[in-house]
Each structure stands twice: as C-alpha cells, then as structure tokens.
Amino acid sequence: MSFANFTNPYRNPADVPEDYRKHPNLSKLFKTDGTYVRGAEDPVTMWAIDILHREYSVPLEMMGLELHLDFAEGTYRGGRRWQGRLDLVIFDDQLLDEFGNPDTVLIALEALAPNFAKDSPEWVEHLNRLNSYMSGSGSACYAIITNGHATDIYSRDLGYPRDLQIIGDLPKYESSREAAKHSPFTVVLNPDEPDGFETGLKPLSRDKFREVLGDTRSGCHSILRDNEGLQPQEAVDAMVKFLFAKWYDEQATVDLAKQTGESRAYAFTIRNEANHRTDPERLTIQVRETFQKAKEWERKTLSKKFGEDLNVRLAFTGQDELFYKAHTTWKIVEKLQPWSLRRSTADVKGGVFEDFLGKTFRDDLGQYFTPTPVINLMVGILQPTVHDFVGDPACGSARMLTHILDYVRKRELARAEAEGFEVTNPDEPTPEFIEFRDNHLFGAEIAPNVMKVAKVNCLMNGAQYADLKTMDALQPLSSITGGIMEGLPNRPGFYPSGLTMILTNPPFGAKVTSAAILKDLASREGLTKKKNKVVGSIAQEIAFINRCLEFLKPGGKLGIVLPDGVLANSQAQDIRDWILRWARLKAVISLPQETFAPYGAGVKASIIF
Numbered sequence: 195m196s197f198a199n200f201t202n203p204y205r206n207p208a209d210v211p212e213d214y215r216k217h218p219n220l221s222k223l224f225k226t227d228g229t230y231v232r233g234a235e236d237p238v239t240m241w242a243i244d245i246l247h248r249e250y251s252v253p254l255e256m257m258g259l260e261l262h263l264d265f266a267e268g269t270y271r272g273g274r275r276w277q278g279r280l281d282l283v284i285f286d287d288q289l290l291d292e293f294g295n296p297d298t299v300l301i302a303l304e305a306l307a308p309n310f311a312k313d314s315p316e317w318v319e320h321l322n323r324l325n326s327y328m329s330g331s332g333s334a335c336y337a338i339i340t341n342g343h344a345t346d347i348y349s350r351d352l353g354y355p356r357d358l359q360i361i362g363d364l365p366k367y368e369s370s371r372e373a374a375k376h377s378p379f380t381v382v383l384n385p386d387e388p389d390g391f392e393t394g395l396k397p398l399s400r401d402k403f404r405e406v407l408g409d410t411r412s413g414c415h416s417i418l419r420d421n422e423g424l425q426p427q428e429a430v431d432a433m434v435k436f437l438f439a440k441w442y443d444e445q446a447t448v449d450l451a452k453q454t455g456e457s458r459a460y461a462f463t464i465r466n467e468a469n470h471r472t473d474p475e476r477l478t479i480q481v482r483e484t485f486q487k488a489k490e491w492e493r494k495t496l497s498k499k500f501g502e503d504l505n506v507r508l509a510f511t512g513q514d515e516l517f518y519k520a521h522t523t524w525k526i527v528e529k530l531q532p533w534s535l536r537r538s539t540a541d542v543k544g545g546v547f548e549d550f551l552g553k554t555f556r557d558d559l560g561q562y563f564t565p566t567p568v569i570n571l572m573v574g575i576l577q578p579t580v581h582d583f584v585g586d587p588a589c590g591s592a593r594m595l596t597h598i599l600d601y602v603r604k605r606e607l608a609r610a611e612a613e614g615f616e617v618t619n620p621d622e623p624t625p626e627f628i629e630f631r632d633n634h635l636f637g638a639e640i641a642p643n644v645m646k647v648a649k650v651n652c653l654m655n656g657a658q659y660a661d662l663k664t665m666d667a668l669q670p671l672s673s674i675t676g677g678i679m680e681g682l683p684n685r686p687g688f689y690p691s692g693l694t695m696i697l698t699n700p701p702f703g704a705k706v707t708s709a710a711i712l713k714d715l716a717s718r719e720g721l722t723k724k725k726n727k728v729v730g731s732i733a734q735e736i737a738f739i740n741r742c743l744e745f746l747k748p749g750g751k752l753g754i755v756l757p758d759g760v761l762a763n764s765q766a767q768d769i770r771d772w773i774l775r776w777a778r779l780k781a782v783i784s785l786p787q788e789t790f791a792p793y794g795a796g797v798k799a800s801i802i803f
Contacts, residue, residue, distance in 0.1 A: 196249040196363070197242070200342035202308065204240040214243065214254075222259040234307035238342045239281050242303055246284065252367045256285045256296055280327050281305045283334075286476065287370045288461055289483050294453055298483045299334045300476065301364070302327055306341040317341070325358060333483055335475045336364055352478055352520060365473045370458055376470040377459035379531055381451040391448060395534035400542045406529050407433060414529050421522040431643060435485055435516040436526055438509065438650050441535045442488035462527050474520040481523050485516035492658075499632075499659055506663045509649035535654050539600075563590065564699040564755065565789060569597045572697050572753040572801060575781070578602055580630040583686040585693045587667035587741060588700040589637030592648035596655045598697065602630055621656055635660040636687045638667040661687055668706060668737050670714035671744065682747050691747035699755040700738035702797055705731045715740050721772050735760065736769055743776050751803070752777070758784075758798045779803075 204210050207230050214220055215228070220243065223236050230236040239259075246252040261283045282303040285296030304324045310316040321339055328334050328350050337348040337358055348358035374380045379394045398406070407414050414436070418429040443461045451458040461480040465472045489510050496504050518526075578584055578598050586594045607623040617623045622631075635657055639645040645664040652660045665674065667688065672679070674688055681692025706712065712732065716723035721740045722732050735756055742752050760766055761782065773779065781803040789799065 196245050197338070197340055197345035197347070200241065200308070202237055202241065202342060204237045204244070207237075210240055214240065217254050219254055219257050220259065234309070235281070235305055238308065238340060239303075239305040241342060242282065242305060242338070242340060246301075246367070250364055250367045251369065251372070252284050252301075253287065253369055256287050256367075256369075258283045258285060258296075258299075261299070279323070284367070286333070286480065286483070288373065288459070288480055289487065290450060294450075298479070299331055300367075300479065301336045301338065302331070302334045303338040303340070306339070308342045310341050312341065312344040312346075328358060332486070333479050335479050336361075338364075349475060352475065352517065365476070368470065368473075371456060372470075373459035373463070373465070374457040376465050376467060377463045378465070379460055379463050381447050381458045381460070383451055383455065383457070391451060393444075393448075393534065394532075395444070395537065396532060398533045398535075398538040398542050402533070403538065403542055406533065412529075414526050417522060417525045417529070418518075421525070422518055427643065431646070432516075432518065434646050434650050435510070435514065436481075436530065437535065438653070439481060439485040439488050439516055440530050441650070441654050442491060443484050444534060444536050446484070446487065446491075460531070462531050464524065464528050464531060472524075474524050477527060478517075478520045478523045481527065482515065482517050485510075485514075489514065492653075495658055500661075506665055507661075509646045509653075538654075564593060566593075566597075568699075568755070568785065568789065568801070569594055569697075571783070573597050573601045575803060576695060576697065576751050576753050578695055580606060580624075580626040580634070582630075582695045583634050583636070583682065583693050584695045584697070585636035585638075585688065585745060586696065586698045587638045587688065587745065588698050588738060589639050589648055589662070590644055590699075592637050592651045592660070592662065594697045594699070595635050595637050595648075595660060596651055596657070599631060599635065599652075599655055599657055603627055631657050632659040634686070636693065637662045638665050638688060640664070640666045663688075668711055668734075668741055670710050671718075671741075672714075681745075688745055690744055691750075693745050694747055694750045695752075696742050696746060696750070697753045698738065698742065700735050702733075702735050702757050702799075704734045706734055706737045707731045711737070718744070720744075721769060724768065739769075739773065743773075753801060753803050755785075755799055756802050758800055761800060761802075 207215070207224060207228055215224065223230060223240060225231055243254075243257065246257075247254060259282055261280045280302050282305070283299045284301035284303075286298045286300040287296055289296070289298040291297045302324060304320045306316060306320055310320075317339070324337050324339055328337050328348075335350055335352070337350065339346050339348075347361055347364055349361045351357040351359060382392050383390065384392045405413065414433055415429050418424050418432050419426075422429075422432070424432060440462050447458050447460045461477075461484045463472070464477065489508075489512075492509060493504060496507055500507055572594075578601060580602060584595070584598050586592070589595060603621070603623065606627040607617060607620055610617050610623050615624070622628050635652075637648060637652075637660065639648055639662070642664050645662065649662055652658070652662065667674070671690065675690070678685060679690050681687070681689035682694070686692050707730070709728075712722040712728050712730075715721060715732075715737065716728045721736055722729050739754065739756070739760075742754060746752055760769060779802070781801075783801045783803075785799050785801065787796070787798050790797065
C-alpha cells in the first residue's frame with residue numbers, strides 16, 4: 195500500500211511544492227501568509243494529496259477540500275443539525291455537470307493529526323464522520339482515514355446496508371483522458387465525419403437487439419433474473435432504466451467531447467487490459483450517476499415546455515435508482531457497450547420493445563401489444579402529415595406514436611428531396627417535421643410502469659418532447675382538461691376537439707362501473723345515457739370510442755381496434771347507431787382470428803376507421 199512510511203515531509207509548509215501551494219483546489223489548506231490553517235492535521239492531508247496525485251494518478255483538478263454534506267435527517271448537536279464534513283474528496287472526472295465541473299465524489303478521505311493514535315477517541319470520531327458521509331453520499335465508493343502513521347482504506351458495500359469493508363489498497367485512478375486512450379468505444383472528434391465525430395458504436399439490427407436484451411442465457415433479461423433474483427416485471431423495469439441511461443450516455447459523452455475538445459470514453463465502457471482494467475465498483479457508480487443525470491436532463495428538458503408541474507410526465511421520479519450489484523452492472527454494460535441506441539432505427543427499437551416486453555406485459559400487467567403489420571396498416575390508411583395533431587389515449591408503449599413519427603419523417607424527407615432541398619440530417623428533414631415531432635404527439639397511459647416504457651421508447655426515437663401523461667383517459671373530462679373545454683386551434687391535445695387524428699388499440703373486455711365516469715359521458719349525450727338514464731356499466735372499449743370522438747375536432751380521423759362484438763352483436767345496435775350519429779364510418783377491416791394470438795388474446799377484432 196502506498197500510504198505507508200510516513201515521514202511527514204510537509205510539516206513545514208515552505209516544503210510544499212509550488213504547484214500544490216498555488217493550485218486553486220488546494221488553497222483552503224493555507225492562510226494568506228502561507229502557513230497551514232491547521233498546523234497538525236493539514237500536513238497529513240498534504241502528504242495524502244501528494245500520494246494520490248503521484249502514485250494513484252489523481253488529477254489535482256479532481257480534488258476538493260472541506261466538502262460538507264448536510265444530513266436533512268441527521269444528528270443534532272447543541273440544537274443544530276450536524277453537517278458531515280470531509281477533509282478531502284476525489285471526484286470522478288468521467289461525470290461532469292452541465293457547466294463542465296466535477297460533481298460526483300468517488301473517494302473520501304479524513305486526515306488526523308499524527309499524535310491521534312489509531313483507535314483513540316479522536317480516531318473513532320473521525321471514522322464515524324467518514325462513515326456518516328459515506329452513508330449519505332450516493333456516489334462515494336472508497337474511503338480513507340489516516341494519521342500518517344496508520345491508514346485504513348475502505349470499499350463501500352454498494353448494496354444495503356452501506357457497510358465499509360477494509361481493503362488492501364485503492365485501485366489506480368484512471369482519468370477520462372487516460373480512459374479514452376484505452377477504451378474500445380470512445381467519442382473522437384473528427385471534422386471529416388458528417389457529425390464532426392466518430393464513436394465506433396454500431397447501429398443495432400432487430401435480431402441483434404433481441405439477442406442483447408432477450409431472455410436467452412446470455413441476454414440482459416437473464417443476467418438481471420439470475421444475478422439479482424428479479425421477477426419478470428422487475429427485470430423489465432431495470433432494463434428500461436439501463437436503456438435510458440445508455441441512451442443519455444451516448445449524447446452526454448458527445449457533448450462533453452465537443453465541450454472539452456478532447457476524446458471522451460463512455461460511461462458504458464469496459465476495459466479488460468491488465469494495466470487498464472475497468473474498476474467494477476467505479477463502473478457501477480458511473481452507471482448509477484449517469485442514470486441520475488439522465489433523470490435531471492429529462493426534468494430540465496420537459497420543464498422548458500411544460501413548466502415545473504411534471505409529475506404525470508416524468509418517466510422516472512426521484513425515488514427511481516439504477517443500482518445493482520457490480521457484477522450485474524458489468525455484464526449489462528458489456529452487452530450494451532458496442533451498440534448505438536441513437537443510431538438504431540425506429541423499426542428496430544420499437545420492434546424489439548414489442549418482442550422483448552410483450553410476454554411480461556401480458557402476464558403481469560394485462561397489456562397487449564399491437565402487431566407491427568396492424569400499426570403500419572392503420573398509419574398507412576390515415577396518412578398523418580406534419581399538420582396533424584395525433585394522439586393515442588391508450589398508448590401502452592407508444593408504438594403507434596413512434597410509427598406515426600417515422601411515417602411522417604420519411605414523408606417529409608421525400609418531400610424535401612423532391613422539392614430540391616438539401617437535407618443535412620435525415621432525422622430532422624424539415625422545420626415542419628421538427629415542429630410536428632416536438633408539439634403534435636400526445637399519449638396517455640394508465641399504468642405507470644408501461645408509461646416508463648412509452649417515454650423511453652419516444653425518447654430513443656427523438657421525440658423527447660412528446661406530450662405523454664400517466665393518466666386514465668376515461669376519467670371525467672374536466673379532470674383531464676382542468677375545466678377547459680375547448681381544444682384546437684389554441685389547445686391541442688386531450689381536450690374536446692383537441693386532436694385531428696387518433697390511432698388506438700384500447701383494452702377490451704373490462705367493464706367501466708365508475709359512477710363519475712358514466713355520469714360524465716352521459717352529460718354530453720354520450721353512450722352511457724339510455725332512455726334519459728345513466729347506465730350502470732359499459733364495456734371499456736365502448737367508453738373509449740365515446741372519449742376518442744370527444745377528443746377529435748370536427749373533420750378529424752379515428753382508427754381504432756375493436757372486438758367484433760361491437761360490429762355484429764345485436765345487443766350493440768344502439769352503440770352502432772350512436773357512432774353513425776356522431777361520425778362517418780369510412781372503413782372496417784376484419785383482422786384474422788390469429789392476429790393477437792402471440793400475445794395470448796383470442797378475441798376476433800377489426801379496425802374501424
């Protein structure tokens with residue numbers, strides 16, 4: 195261990211090398227006259243700094259002195275809330291904030307005066323302080339306590355409880371610059387490339403994505419199940435978080451490379467060389483913190499458009515964490531690291547979401563995916579344009595919306611090329627498409643876990659501003675709209691007459707029995723009013739027909755998947771009569787009995803336009 199053979203070389207501050215004394219990160223050690231602030235303790239801190247810099251390759255820029263952590267529920271001393279204070283912290287330079295400053299602590303150090311022996315009351319007090327800081331920190335991975343003569347180095351158990359375990363030595367610190375030299379996947383600035391950089395990441399094919407995520411013995415689903423003991427839905431939730439963090443890591447690393455002008459290694463990167471092997475504990479922290487930064491990015495991005503009241507719009511809340519065993523994180527990163535989620539097509543990502551999540555959603559949540567050929571048929575018949583305001587009030591994983599987005603993107607690209615415009619970015623072919631993508635897509639889903647998938651699905655397809663809400667689209671209309679009962683042109687979305695197009699495959703079979711919902715629909719001559727009375731229940735899919743037609747502006751278009759009983763059952767004649775009073779029936783396409791069989795549903799259905 196390098197922390198040995200203490201000779202107190204910096205007892206005299208005049209002996210401290212000038213690059214240490216004058217470095218802004220270390221200035222708190224010295225008074226204006228050049229003497230130490232604390233004559234007995236600070237020489238030990240300076241000795242530790244020198245070792246960390248010279249022998250463990252820690253950049254001085256990544257060091258911070260006198261860091262405080264406020265324990266909101268901490269110990270009270272003398273009537274004041276106790277603040278944890280550390281002598282020295284080492285930041286992880288792989289993760290920087292939006293201003294390029296380090297903000298993720300990797301190593302924490304407490305220094306004592308040499309005359310405070312190990313196991314003395316002073317040693318125990320400083321160790322308790324260190325332990326408290328480590329427990330309160332979300333990222334600190336290693337801890338050091340030293341008086342110079344004696345030094346203990348700890349690794350924190352990343353699970354719970356967050357115990358400190360004594361280890362023999364620290365792993366060598368690898369800066370982002372050094373990591374970029376040895377990482378297999380790195381952002382390298384290259385002005386000759388169309389985007390100004392190259393990454394080495396490859397787009398996924400559908401088969402490869404299915405292999406990476408799927409529940410084969412080597413897939414991510416199997417890793418999470420076997421290593422963490424997760425149930426299927428828990429494994430899906432974890433996988434969606436990993437995908438969200440991976441997607442964000444790709445963009446954030448590119449942004450940092452452009453900001454610093456230097457090559458940058460991804461957080462989702464593993465190196466196995468003998469002298470440059472990735473530290474599993476540090477990797478786990480980097481992935482966890484990348485997820486936290488992705489959540490911060492999502493909140494900041496959505497607040498620009500929707501304000502600060504984002505509870506129903508955020509994919510992940512403050513309580514959501516991506517924190518699994520180091521071995522699990524290592525294996526998942528190993529699977530994901532060569533592939534670019536950003537460069538993979540919408541068909542690939544959406545199709546694999548259907549393949550990978552279909553069984554779990556059916557078994558655990560009663561959700562049914564709409565097969566891709568059915569979605570393509572619905573989109574192709576309705577032919578959305580950049581002028582449409584499109585919604586799905588039962589959006590599930592948002593596959594309808596992402597297919598609509600892809601259809602309109604291709605249509606706009608073809609239009610631009612036909613009109614002779616030079617398209618520099620096929621993902622954003624025209625300003626009209628960008629406006630459509632950012633402001634014309636709306637989705638609602640009642641199940642929070644499913645909405646997480648929808649948000650990440652839209653995010654990975656470039657639609658981070660899509661207006662997706664976790665809500666019951668059948669609840670009384672005024673509670674959805676906040677009492678506002680007018681939609682377009684001023685209020686697009688889930689308002690009366692707020693959409694020009696709806697594509698949806700609502701849930702079948704269940705009954706709506708809520709008196710408030712039934713009364714609300716009946717108050718506007720809806721399907722729940724018969725012979726001037728409010729019915730006691732109604733099939734869920736019928737309530738969705740009613741609600742969809744309320745959301746559509748006059749002249750709007752609706753494509754909806756419905757069970758054939760709505761079309762053929764003699765007891766549903768009043769429903770058919772109601773539909774024909776309120777809308778023009780343009781087409782009925784009968785789907786084969788087997789359409790939904792892969793998802794465990796045998797109901798014969800049709801698409802109604």
